[in-house]
Amino acid sequence: MIHVVRYDSPQDWAEHVAARFAAFLADEPAARVALPTGATPEPVYAGIVEAVSAGIASFRRAHVFLLDEFGGVPPDAKGRCDVMLHRALLDHVDVTPSHYHRLDPEAEDVAAMCAAYDAELKQPLDLVMLGIGRNGHVGMNEPGTSPDSATRRVELAPSTTQASVRYFGEGAALPTWGITIGLSAILAARTIWLLANGEGKADIVRDVLLEPVSATRPASLLRGHPNCWFFVDAAAASKLPVGVLSRG
Secondary structure: OOEEEEEOOHHHHHHHHHHHHHHHHHHOOOOEEEEOOOOOOHHHHHHHHHHHHOOOOOOOOOEEEEOEEEEOOOOOOOOOHHHHHHHHOHHHOOOOHHHEEOOOOOOOOHHHHHHHHHHHOOOOOOEEEEOOOOOOOEOOEOOOOOOOOOOEEEEOOHHHHHHOHHHHOOOOOOOOEEEEOOHHHHHHOOOEEEEEOOHHHHHHHHHHHHOOOOOOOHHHHHHHOOOEEEEEEOOOOOOOOHHHOEEO
C-alpha cells in the first residue's frame, strides 16, 4: 500500500520533500537514484541544492540516473530532460560527472543504448523519484504499459506531447516519442517516491489511489510496492478521503 503524505501548502510540500531527500542522501551517500524532470520536481530540487550548499548532503558518491528523455528534438532544446535536470539540479551540486547516467536519443543504435542502460539497472536502484502525468503515466510509461517493461523507446500519448509545450515553448517543435526507464526497474527499486502538487493533479491522484489497480493508470501499479511514498500538497489531495492521508 502506498503511504500518502499530505502537506498544507506547496511551500511546505517542496521544503519537506527536499529535506527528506537530503536526509536520505546523508544516510546513503553512495545511493543510486533515478530522478525526473519537469515542473513538479523543480521546487524540490531548489531545496536540495540549498541542502547540498549547506553541507547537509553530497552527491559526490551518488549515482544519478536520468528517468526519461524526449526524442526528436535538438539536444540543447530547453525542454530536453537532460537539459532541465542540469538547469534545476546537476549544475548546482557536487555530482561526479562519471556518476551521471543519461539516456541518449541520438545514439546510433537506440535499442542497444537502452539495453546497456537497463543492464546498469540490474542492481536495483535505491530510490526512484517520480512525477505523475494526468493520464497516470510515470516516467514515459504511458497507459497500457506492462509492469515487466524495460528501458526502451516509446511513443508518447498525444496529451503528453501537448503538455510538453510548457517545457519547449509555444511554436517549438514538440516531441512525439521518448526513451524511459521501464516499470520493471521502477518496481524493483528499494524505495519509490511519487510527487504531485496542484489542483490539476487532484483527479489522477484520487484515481490512482482509489480506483482498481490497472495498466490503464500505470502509477496505480506502484500500490503493490512495499516501500512507496506519495507526497502531495493540499490541492493535489483535495479529492481524497481523510482516511488515506498522513500529515507531513
